[in-house]
Amino acid sequence: MFKVSVFIFFSFFALSTFADTLSTSTDKINIDLDLGEEINEVCAGCHGEYGQGGKNGEYPRLAGLPEGYLAAQLKLFKDEKRKNMPMRPYANERELPDEDIPSVAAYLSQIKLTNQMPEFDETMTAYEKLLIAKKVFNIPKLEGDIEWGKELYVDDCQLCHGKNGAGKDESDTPPLTGQYTQYMMKQIRQFANGERWHEYSDALFEEMEAEEIQAIMAYLSITDD
Numbered sequence: 001m002f003k004v005s006v007f008i009f010f011s012f013f014a015l016s017t018f019a020d021t022l023s024t025s026t027d028k029i030n031i032d033l034d035l036g037e038e039i040n041e042v043c044a045g046c047h048g049e050y051g052q053g054g055k056n057g058e059y060p061r062l063a064g065l066p067e068g069y070l071a072a073q074l075k076l077f078k079d080e081k082r083k084n085m086p087m088r089p090y091a092n093e094r095e096l097p098d099e100d101i102p103s104v105a106a107y108l109s110q111i112k113l114t115n116q117m118p119e120f121d122e123t124m125t126a127y128e129k130l131l132i133a134k135k136v137f138n139i140p141k142l143e144g145d146i147e148w149g150k151e152l153y154v155d156d157c158q159l160c161h162g163k164n165g166a167g168k169d170e171s172d173t174p175p176l177t178g179q180y181t182q183y184m185m186k187q188i189r190q191f192a193n194g195e196r197w198h199e200y201s202d203a204l205f206e207e208m209e210a211e212e213i214q215a216i217m218a219y220l221s222i223t224d225d
């Protein structure tokens with residue numbers, strides 16, 4: 001009897017603290033998708049209206065990236081731990097206060113781009129079709145040894161970046177398919193020379209040959225997510 005009541009007491013205690021944690025975290029993180037959409041009007045000047053990026057990867061794709069990853073990168077830009085001149089005027093406390101970050105990250109994360117033109121429904125207006133067509137997004141295929149690239153990817157990258165480069169939302173690891181090749185190559189150069197942080201970058205990138213990078217990128221460029 002004693003044991004049971006102690007158990008009940010502790011479960012009640014555990015439950016109430018769990019509920020406390022939940023309520024404090026929801027109090028702090030206030031996600032407002034309308035606000036996110038409004039903030040994105042500024043970002044769209046470079047990253048595109050649907051976060052599809054542009055200029056062949058000078059501006060990376062943001063649509064559909066994990067929410068936590070987007071928020072973490074914005075914080076890194078704000079703290080100048082990730083340095084980038086074009087982002088600077090937008091990633092500072094005045095333009096993007098910390099409390100707004102979860103909203104813009106959530107807004108961008110839920111935008112779904114597709115790599116195939118969907119079938120149009122007869123009842124759709126030309127404008128509705130145009131809106132859908134704008135969300136069709138494809139990475140140009142890159143020349144390279146795709147088979148070798150796949151082997152390298154599976155051995156060195158898949159554990160974290162997921163099968164077929166699809167990323168892992170639960171660990172906030174970004175997808176590598178559906179991201180611009182040129183942008184990723186630039187990031188890899190930055191990882192290799194320590195300008196941007198990446199786990200195990202010495203083992204993964206410092207010794208990596210240009211042909212290996214080309215092969216991995218060629219594989220990712222033909223891999224559907």
Ligand code: HEC
Pocket residue numbers: 039040042043044045046047058059060061062065070073074084086087090096104174186
């Ligand atoms: C003037 C152009 C410009 C504007 C406006 C801009 N960005 Fe960027 N952004 C860039 C560039 C360039 C990069 C790539 C940095 C690099 O090469 O490392 C980038 C990178 C990013 C990344 C990193 C993506 C990744 O895959 O790691 C995020 C997140 C981001 N921007 C979010 C935003 C948000 C949110 C806004 C609006 C508040 C915004 N940007 C406005 C130019 C811009």
Ligand code: HEC
Pocket residue numbers: 060072153156157158159160161172173174176179184185187188197198199200204216
């Ligand atoms: C141990 C886990 C892990 C491994 C292994 C790994 N990555 Fe990553 N990678 C990450 C994480 C986490 C990030 C996000 C880093 C950050 O928070 O800034 C990342 C970021 C990247 C980015 C930047 C994406 C963007 O949108 O800016 C590229 C490109 C990348 N990794 C390529 C690779 C390649 C290629 C390999 C294999 C050779 C690899 N990674 C292996 C965990 C890993």
